[in-house]
Amino acid sequence: xxxxxxxxxxxxxxxxxxxxxxxxxxxxxxxxxxxxxxxxxxxxxxxxxxxxxxxxxxxxxxxxxxxxxxxxxxxxxxxxxxxxxxxxxxxxxxxxxxxxxxxxxxxxxxxxxxxxxxxxxxxxxxxxxxxxxxxxxxxxxxxxxxxxxxxxxxxxxxxxxxxxxxxxxxxxxxxxxxxxxxxxxxxxxxxxxxxxxxxxxxxxxxxxxxxxxxxxxxxxxxxxxxxxxxxxxxxxxxxxxxxxxxxxxxxxxxxxxxxxxx
Amino acid sequence: xxxxxxxxxxxxxxxxxxxxxxxxxxxxxxxxxxxxxxxxxxxxxxxxxxxxxxxxxxxxxxxxxxxxxxxxxxxxxxxxxxxxxxxxxxxxxxxxxxxxxxxxxxxxxxxxxxxxxxxxxxxxxxxxxxxxxxxxxxxxxxxxxxxxxxxxxxxxxxxxxxxxxxxxxxxxxxxxxxxxxxxxxxx
Numbered sequence: 001x002x003x004x005x006x007x008x009x010x011x012x013x014x015x016x017x018x019x020x021x022x023x024x025x026x027x028x029x030x031x032x033x034x035x036x037x038x039x040x041x042x043x044x045x046x047x048x049x050x051x052x053x054x055x056x057x058x059x060x061x062x063x064x065x066x067x068x069x070x071x072x073x074x075x076x077x078x079x080x081x082x083x084x085x086x087x088x089x090x091x092x093x094x095x096x097x098x099x100x101x102x103x104x105x106x107x108x109x110x111x112x113x114x115x116x117x118x119x120x121x122x123x124x125x126x127x128x129x130x131x132x133x134x135x136x137x138x139x140x141x142x143x144x145x146x147x148x149x150x151x152x153x154x155x156x157x158x159x160x161x162x163x164x165x166x167x168x169x170x171x172x173x174x175x176x177x178x179x180x181x182x183x184x185x186x187x188x189x190x191x192x193x194x195x196x197x198x199x200x201x202x203x204x205x206x207x208x209x210x211x212x213x214x215x216x217x218x219x220x221x222x223x224x225x226x227x228x229x230x231x232x233x234x235x236x237x238x239x240x241x242x243x244x245x246x247x248x249x250x251x252x253x254x255x256x257x258x259x260x261x262x
Numbered sequence: 263x264x265x266x267x268x269x270x271x272x273x274x275x276x277x278x279x280x281x282x283x284x285x286x287x288x289x290x291x292x293x294x295x296x297x298x299x300x301x302x303x304x305x306x307x308x309x310x311x312x313x314x315x316x317x318x319x320x321x322x323x324x325x326x327x328x329x330x331x332x333x334x335x336x337x338x339x340x341x342x343x344x345x346x347x348x349x350x351x352x353x354x355x356x357x358x359x360x361x362x363x364x365x366x367x368x369x370x371x372x373x374x375x376x377x378x379x380x381x382x383x384x385x386x387x388x389x390x391x392x393x394x395x396x397x398x399x400x401x402x403x404x405x406x407x408x409x410x411x412x413x414x415x416x417x418x419x420x421x422x423x424x425x426x427x428x429x430x431x432x433x434x435x436x437x438x439x440x441x442x443x444x445x446x447x448x449x
Binding site: 041043122126129130131133134135136137138139140 | 307310311312332333336337339344348349350361365366411
């Protein structure tokens with residue numbers, strides 16, 4: 001084996017080891033966070049503040065994204081369906097598309113953009129300015145005070161946001177279909193209701209929960225492990241959003257495989 | 263009494279603490295002076311568990327700091343950080359009364375606020391500062407608030423990590439004088 005080849009293999013090996021150790025650290029961090037869920041003390045005020053930030057304040061962006069996506073989906077399905085003489089499948093496909101895939105994924109990505117970045121930047125700034133150290137010296141565990149309330153809020157707000165996104169997305173499709181494509185409103189609603197199953201809705205909620213967890217966890221993980229100075233805060237924020245977005249899409253694939261191919 | 267026994271700490275190739283042996287007796291005030299990056303802050307942080315030494319032992323009143331109950335142990339300490347390290351998401355009085363709002367030292371809200379205002383007065387700040395946010399204060403005022411927070415729960419041991427960093431000479435003198443007074447008061 002040539003020296004150049006050895007260098008390439010060595011670099012690949014180092015990359016693999018780094019990736020596996022990063023994954024290991026992340027898993028340990030997630031387990032440590034979850035281990036705090038049932039152990040007092042509980043910081044209720046921090047939890048409700050986080051719930052407000054993750055859930056309620058995300059509603060406008062989630063709602064608008066879902067509305068336009070549902071509307072565009074209806075137009076696309078109508079246009080695509082017409083090629084097979086099946087434009088009438090709009091209500092069914094909009095419903096299944098929004099509930100099974102687009103609703104959860106859009107919510108996940110919106111939370112990653114809005115919440116993950118904000119958590120990471122806030123915590124990284126706290127770390128850089130020694131506020132995390134100050135917390136520890138004041139007998140308060142950062143995992144319990146900062147991480148757990150946010151992750152728990154993500155777990156709870158995720159499904160609620162997905163339910164909102166699903167509903168508004170379907171409503172967006174309904175508006176376009178009934179106002180511009182000539183669908184009968186009552187028939188549209190009936191077709192939507194008849195086509196969706198409880199498994200669709202449950203899978204949507206489960207995805208929301210998983211994506212809420214991933215988004216908030218990534219923000220906390222990268223924030224608490226940020227480098228020094230303004231550059232460290234920027235790098236942590238960027239890395240947290242990238243990781244959250246990729247993990248959400250990967251988790252979406254896995255969950256879809258589990259729910260719909262088993 | 264705090265005892266450092268052969269403490270070593272490195273950050274990569276930077277060997278910051280090289281076998282520190284030091285004893286600080288009860289009631290004693292000790293000042294550590296040194297250039298930037300010589301490990302003064304790191305030494306303090308090893309006692310509080312914020313930095314783990316590579317080797318050596320730290321004893322507080324004969325007890326190894328790694329073997330103690332963290333909450334009870336940390337409640338014996340107050341710390342003034344270099345940059346103040348005030349929580350910018352909460353008003354000044356909540357910063358000062360942070361320890362009095364949760365955990366073993368928890369007090370009713372009104373009482374905690376009253377203590378915070380009293381401590382603020384002690385460091386020369388008016389009560390109306392209590393409801394302002396740290397970002398609205400000058401550097402000197404932030405240091406005073408941080409000092410008030412360090413003494414709020416009346417700890418046995420207080421660490422001052424470069425308390426006058428970033429302050430002008432007049433404000434540095436004021437903070438130094440305050441620290442001297444508080445140290446004398448608290449014995």
